Structure formats: C-alpha cells, structure tokens
Amino acid sequence: MRSANLKTYKPSHSNVQSTSKEDIYQLLLAQLNSLLDDDVDYIANTANFCAAIQQNFHFHWVGLYRVMGEELVLSAFQGPTACTRIPFGRGVCGQAWEEKKTLIVGDVHSHPNHITCSALSQSEIVVPLFDSHGNVKAVLDIDADIVNAFDTLDKDYLEECVALLAKYY
Ligand code: SME
Numbered sequence: 001m002r003s004a005n006l007k008t009y010k011p012s013h014s015n016v017q018s019t020s021k022e023d024i025y026q027l028l029l030a031q032l033n034s035l036l037d038d039d040v041d042y043i044a045n046t047a048n049f050c051a052a053i054q055q056n057f058h059f060h061w062v063g064l065y066r067v068m069g070e071e072l073v074l075s076a077f078q079g080p081t082a083c084t085r086i087p088f089g090r091g092v093c094g095q096a097w098e099e100k101k102t103l104i105v106g107d108v109h110s111h112p113n114h115i116t117c118s119a120l121s122q123s124e125i126v127v128p129l130f131d132s133h134g135n136v137k138a139v140l141d142i143d144a145d146i147v148n149a150f151d152t153l154d155k156d157y158l159e160e161c162v163a164l165l166a167k168y169y
Helices: 021-035 042-057 092-098 152-166
Strands: 061-068 073-079 085-087 104-106 125-132 136-144
Touching: 021 042, 021 152, 042 061, 042 125, 042 152, 061 125, 073 092, 073 104, 073 136, 085 092, 092 104, 104 136, 104 152, 125 152
Parallel strands: none
Antiparallel strands: 061 073, 061 136, 073 085, 104 125, 125 136
16 A cells, blocks of 8 residues: 655645545546547647646646657657757656666756756656557656655556556557
8 A cells, every 4th residue: 555645746636635645646547547548649648648647736847758769759748848859868768768667856956867958847757658568668757846756656656647648659
C-alpha cells in the first residue's frame, strides 16, 4: 500500500481537507481510463493526457518528448514554451531514455546533466514510456517550481499513468 503524502503540490481538489495526493492520483487514473481512446489519433490522446495531469496538480510544466532517431523531440505539453530537441543521454530526459528508468531530480540546479528550459523550474521527474518490446518511445517530463516536489509515490503513479498511455501510443 502506497502511503499518502501531500506535502508539496496542492492538487486542485485540495479544498477538500481529507483529499490526499494518492486520492488525486486515483482520480487521475480513472480520468485517463475514460479519456484515452483507441479511436482518436496520437495528438488527441497525448494532449488530453498532459492536460489531465496539469489540471489535477498545477505543475509548472507537463509534457512529452518523443523518440525520433537519436534525439527526443517536443510533443504535446502544458505550460511555457520549451526546448524542442534533446540528444540521447543529454539532460534529465535524455538520461532517463538512456538508463530506461524514471529519474527524480530534487533540485535541478545541483544536477549536472539538467537542461534549463525555464528559469522557474526547481525540481523534475522524467518517466520513460516503453513499447511492448521494452524500447523507449517517449518520456513524460514534469517540472515543478519548488524543490523536492516529487517522491516515490509520484514515481509509482506516474509510471502507471504512462503505462496506460503506452497502450494508445
Ligand atoms: N529539463 C529537461 C529539459 C526539458 S524541459 O524541462 C521542458 C532536461 O533536463 O532534460
């Protein structure tokens, strides 16, 4: 059982005193299950995916980078304009792609491989999206404007969200 821990970001539903971060992720998963659709195209699903996360948590930036050859290319996102291309292994995004695992960066200023797209970004989580053969097809990147915004609860739930999206990718 994952522990509820709402110490940083206040989701939009947090006016309800008892609502925990875990409750919001459960709601988000239910929303994604009904939003994502076999009958619509890639842009529709990825745009709604990012919007659903953003609407629930109000992160500074939520977006996807798609693997295209040897680099990641900016895809659907919510938030300020961002870097369009990231080489394999570069930045937190390229590193998550290379290492094929979720990376949590508590303070982007002390991470040597971080690429700054927004001066307001303080912490970050990057979650790879895998195809059925275990190849990385994209990464989900979320930036927060406070340090240490993400913990293992975010990692577990965001990996679940990305696995849902992977079925429609
Ligand atoms: N910070 C990322 C670059 C993408 S932006 O944050 C949207 C990185 O280090 O890969």
